Amino acid sequence: MAVSGDEGRIHIVGAGLAGLSAAVRLAAQGRAVTLYEAAAQAGGRCRSFHDARLDCLIDNGNHLMMTANTAVLDYLDLLQAGDALTGPAQAAFPFLDLESGQRWTLKPSAGRIPWWVLSRKHRVPGTRITSYLKGLRLAFAGADARIGDCLDTNDPLWRRFWEPLIVAVLNTPAEEGSARLLWQVLRLTFARGEAACRPLVARHGLGPALVDPALAILADRGAEVRFNQRLRRIDFTGERAVQLDFAGQAVALGSADQVILALPPQAAEGLLPGLDAPRESHAIVNAHIRLPQAPDWPFERDKVERGQIGGGQEVPFMGLLGGTADWLFLRGSVVSLTVSAATALAQRPNDEIAAALWSDTARALGLDPSLNPPIRVINEKRATFAQTPAALRRRPAPRSAWRNLFLAGDWTATGLPATIESAVRSGEAAAKALTLP
Numbered sequence: 001m002a003v004s005g006d007e008g009r010i011h012i013v014g015a016g017l018a019g020l021s022a023a024v025r026l027a028a029q030g031r032a033v034t035l036y037e038a039a040a041q042a043g044g045r046c047r048s049f050h051d052a053r054l055d056c057l058i059d060n061g062n063h064l065m066m067t068a069n070t071a072v073l074d075y076l077d078l079l080q081a082g083d084a085l086t087g088p089a090q091a092a093f094p095f096l097d098l099e100s101g102q103r104w105t106l107k108p109s110a111g112r113i114p115w116w117v118l119s120r121k122h123r124v125p126g127t128r129i130t131s132y133l134k135g136l137r138l139a140f141a142g143a144d145a146r147i148g149d150c151l152d153t154n155d156p157l158w159r160r161f162w163e164p165l166i167v168a169v170l171n172t173p174a175e176e177g178s179a180r181l182l183w184q185v186l187r188l189t190f191a192r193g194e195a196a197c198r199p200l201v202a203r204h205g206l207g208p209a210l211v212d213p214a215l216a217i218l219a220d221r222g223a224e225v226r227f228n229q230r231l232r233r234i235d236f237t238g239e240r241a242v243q244l245d246f247a248g249q250a251v252a253l254g255s256a257d258q259v260i261l262a263l264p265p266q267a268a269e270g271l272l273p274g275l276d277a278p279r280e281s282h283a284i285v286n287a288h289i290r291l292p293q294a295p296d297w298p299f300e301r302d303k304v305e306r307g308q309i310g311g312g313q314e315v316p317f318m319g320l321l322g323g324t325a326d327w328l329f330l331r332g333s334v335v336s337l338t339v340s341a342a343t344a345l346a347q348r349p350n351d352e353i354a355a356a357l358w359s360d361t362a363r364a365l366g367l368d369p370s371l372n373p374p375i376r377v378i379n380e381k382r383a384t385f386a387q388t389p390a391a392l393r394r395r396p397a398p399r400s401a402w403r404n405l406f407l408a409g410d411w412t413a414t415g416l417p418a419t420i421e422s423a424v425r426s427g428e429a430a431a432k433a434l435t436l437p
């Protein structure tokens with residue numbers, strides 16, 4: 001494709017999903033794009049790599065998306081990778097309480113009215129309808145309200161529904177999270193009915209689904225992608241950025257050139273004078289365990305999976321309570337566990353984390369605890385920013401104080417939690433802002 005040089009080059013720094021989303025959109029419009037990335041690979045906090053210990057491709061962490069994530073689905077369409085995600089044909093979230101052994105499956109209702117909360121059979125065990133009604137308090141939460149101010153943390157619904165949901169969505173200790181942000185998530189998912197709540201995961205991993213097709217499209221459209229390029233400094237003159245300094249290698253910006261910084265908040269704050277980004281972050285810990293063979297799945301797969309894409313749920317998962325892990329996913333013989341808001345756990349040595357998560361796995365899947373399978377622990381210490389009311393006030397818009405410099409990243413003001421959907425939307429918003437006068 002012919003690339004127009006008259007409009008200036010667009011320099012995108014950071015090849016996570018925010019940077020990739022901006023780059024593919026702008027390259028599709030025929031703009032000249034250069035994408036710079038500090039690491040040797042793209043994907044940032046959402047990446048796959050070959051792990052020598054397990055001898056297979058693994059993701060840095062389990063990433064769950066939903067059918068409500070329309071920006072992700074549009075991005076995949078743009079990449080012609082519409083079948084890269086997989087999930088059940090109907091929304092279903094199986095849970096297992098490791099302490100009591102109790103199991104249940106949460107199935108949102110088809111329409112906008114959550115009929116499931118009216119039926120004891122469909123409600124979370126041990127919960128009453130009044131507990132769910134109290135959730136409506138979130139709708140009236142002010143900008144400063146924490147979730148703990150709105151919901152009853154002693155109610156059984158807290159431990160069995162609210163806490164796992166909030167920690168998964170906001171990666172923040174549940175009481176501290178922003179009530180308003182949680183309400184926004186509920187409006188976009190449960191309040192729209194089952195079809196918006198279907199879980200989606202990358203069929204063959206995050207890289208093959210969300211990153212590799214973007215790099216292929218960028219190559220096809222003549223965009224430059226430069227790895228191992230860490231931006232150290234930006235020089236400004238008046239209202240414009242005039243030079244990018246990549247560890248001694250200077251890139252002078254032409255008068256029509258524009259820049260998108262698609263970096264994590266800490267990196268952006270270090271480069272942009274006066275930027276007041278969200279500072280506190282929380283860890284997510286993942287462990288991948290390679291079993292000698294694929295284990296039996298303890299939930300009734302045939303019921304949950306009837307009519308699913310590809311004839312069956314390729315990557316079944318369950319929520320866990322009463323142990324260390326929050327979620328357990330299964331890909332063939334590889335079990336992957338996630339612990340969110342894991343800042344305390346992340347301080348512990350990896351072998352202790354591995355032992356705790358193996359214990360959960362053996363209990364959840366009914367395996368011999370003395371098996372000694374290879375385990376890889378991945379500790380993402382700054383997985384997302386802490387999504388508290390105070391931090392949300394610090395999310396910046398895509399336009400910066402400099403006329404040719406724009407911001408993207410899951411932490412910018414997308415109105416969504418720091419997720420893939422937010423990152424993709426932020427890239428889209430920066431690409432749009434840059435083309436407006």
Ligand SMILES: Cc1cc2nc3c(=O)[nH]c(=O)nc-3n(C[C@H](O)[C@H](O)[C@H](O)COP(=O)(O)OP(=O)(O)OC[C@H]3O[C@@H](n4cnc5c(N)ncnc54)[C@H](O)[C@@H]3O)c2cc1C
Pocket residue numbers: 013014015016017018019036037038039042043044045046060061062063064065229230231232262263264267284285286380382383384408409410411418419420421423
């Ligand atoms: C373990 C884990 C589990 C998660 N689970 C989920 C989930 O289930 N569902 C979901 O939707 N989201 C999940 N997320 C969040 C999701 O991964 C992020 O929201 C998203 O990937 C952020 O993308 P980004 O482009 O904004 O930032 P990043 O991915 O951080 O991209 C920024 C890029 O900038 C590069 N960079 C940094 N500094 C410089 C510099 N100075 N110069 C050049 N390049 C630089 C980095 O190397 C990186 O590649 C999870 C995150 C983690 C870590």
